[in-house]
Amino acid sequence: PTRNRFCFNAFMSASGKIRVFCRIRPVNRSEAAQGGAVVVAKLDDYSVTVETQRGPREFQFDKVFSTEASQEDLFQDVNRLMQSVIDGYNVCIFAYGQTGSGKTFTMVGDKDQKNPGIMPRSFNAIFDIMRENGSKFDFKVSAYMLELYNDRLQDLLVSQAGEAHAQTQPHGPTRRVEIKRNRKGVVFAQGAETKEASSAQELYALFQQACANRHISATKMNVESSRSHLIVGIMVESRNLTNGSVNTGKLSLVDLAGSERAAKTGAKDHQLKEANSINKSLSALGDVISALSAELPHVPYRNSKLTQVMQDSLGGNAKTLMIVNISPSEYNLDETLTSLVYATRVKAITNNAQRNVDSKEIAQLKEVIMKLKSGHAVEEVDV
Numbered sequence: 276p277t278r279n280r281f282c283f284n285a286f287m288s289a290s291g292k293i294r295v296f297c298r299i300r301p302v303n304r305s306e307a308a309q310g311g312a313v314v315v316a317k318l319d320d321y322s323v324t325v326e327t328q329r330g331p332r333e334f335q336f337d338k339v340f341s342t343e344a345s346q347e348d349l350f351q352d353v354n355r356l357m358q359s360v361i362d363g364y365n366v367c368i369f370a371y372g373q374t375g376s377g378k379t380f381t382m383v384g385d386k387d388q389k390n391p392g393i394m395p396r397s398f399n400a401i402f403d404i405m406r407e408n409g410s411k412f413d414f415k416v417s418a419y420m421l422e423l424y425n426d427r428l429q430d431l432l433v434s435q436a437g438e439a440h441a442q443t444q445p446h447g448p449t450r451r452v453e454i455k456r457n458r459k460g461v462v463f464a465q466g467a468e469t470k471e472a473s474s475a476q477e478l479y480a481l482f483q484q485a486c487a488n489r490h491i492s493a494t495k496m497n498v499e500s501s502r503s504h505l506i507v508g509i510m511v512e513s514r515n516l517t518n519g520s521v522n523t524g525k526l527s528l529v530d531l532a533g534s535e536r537a538a539k540t541g542a543k544d545h546q547l548k549e550a551n552s553i554n555k556s557l558s559a560l561g562d563v564i565s566a567l568s569a570e571l572p573h574v575p576y577r578n579s580k581l582t583q584v585m586q587d588s589l590g591g592n593a594k595t596l597m598i599v600n601i602s603p604s605e606y607n608l609d610e611t612l613t614s615l616v617y618a619t620r621v622k623a624i625t626n627n628a629q630r631n632v633d634s635k636e637i638a639q640l641k642e643v644i645m646k647l648k649s650g651h652a653v654e655e656v657d658v
């Protein structure tokens with residue numbers, strides 16, 4: 276019981292390894308139709324065993340969640356990261372796994388939201404912490420929501436009609452989303468619509484709008500398969516009312532599209548194009564993970580937009596949690612082993628998370644610069 280014990284203090288520390296949770300989903304209908312033989316089991320809270328043809332193989336993680344674990348159980352172990360966001364850290368939580376393994380269920384929840392996932396729960400948790408600290412801090416929350424579809428970044432907070440109109444304008448599309456990094460290495464989406472939210476409900480309404488705009492379709496492996504990577508960025512600015520300092524934290528929540536084999540999913544035509552694009556970006560992610568875990572001098576972040584989006588979360592300035600979603604069935608054994616090996620490599624990656632905090636003077640100067648940049652008159656300031 277003492278080995279590999281998950282430790283929140285380590286999670287909260289300024290730097291450290293990427294944390295990896297493993298979640299096993301229940302057997303589904305298509306697996307049951309194939310016989311439903313179960314080959315994956317949780318051994319204890321930190322290990323999972325897989326029955327292979329060559330005998331059992333064991334994998335260790337920071338936490339393992341069995342088929343019985345509820346969304347609430349999982350979020351209890353994720354929740355502490357929300358305080359880090361308020362404290363001015365960049366936090367990234369992402370789900371990885373083959374198609375139909377439970378990534379969207381884990382990150383977003385089920386369709387009728389009877390079992391909300393990490394994203395909606397995070398919105399509530401952030402606003403709960405802000406409410407508790409309302410007498411000491413002044414908070415500002417804003418968000419962008421994007422999808423990476425066929426290697427194109429699309430803004431999910433801009434209505435399809437608005438985008439179509441922009442495309443027909445004489446000067447071309449008004450909005451082109453590009454991934455940039457600031458001086459501290461923090462990724463931001465230039466050109467993306469960033470909307471403020473003053474309550475968890477407002478943030479959730481934006482999220483619902485984004486989910487409705489996302490590309491989803493039915494494949495043989497999943498009736499509601501995500502055909503894109505969903506990227507939600509929540510920025511939280513907290514101004515200390517006593518000393519005027521400002522913390523700026525960012526929470527990145529990523530629901531990756533699932534890796535898939537065309538033979539199993541029955542993908543044809545445009546679905547095959549989507550699958551190729553998904554597999555290409557996931558393979559670029561794999562290359563980045565291999566390079567980081569082997570501590571190679573060159574890390575190929577630039578090979579895909581997905582790895583550019585996730586650059587600060589992998590080997591960068593962020594506290595990162597990966598959830599590897601797996602199926603328990605023999606039918607998916609090969610994909611499960613691949614995901615577990617992949618996730619084991621991620622555990623070896625070291626990040627260097629730094630708090631983004633500005634003194635009162637720096638925060639005031641930044642405000643002045645922002646005003647000047649946007650052409651506003653600036654009064655004399657005492658800095």
Ligand SMILES: Nc1ncnc2c1ncn2[C@@H]1O[C@H](COP(=O)(O)OP(=O)(O)OP(=O)(O)O)[C@@H](O)[C@H]1O
Nearest residue numbers: 300373374375376377378379380497500501532533
């Ligand atoms: N832990 C779980 N408990 C109950 N149902 C689950 C669980 N995980 C997944 N499911 C169900 O399994 C189905 C597939 O899950 P989901 O859509 O989340 O997979 P995915 O990994 O996001 O797939 P894709 O990559 O194709 O988008 C859904 O109907 C979902 O509700």
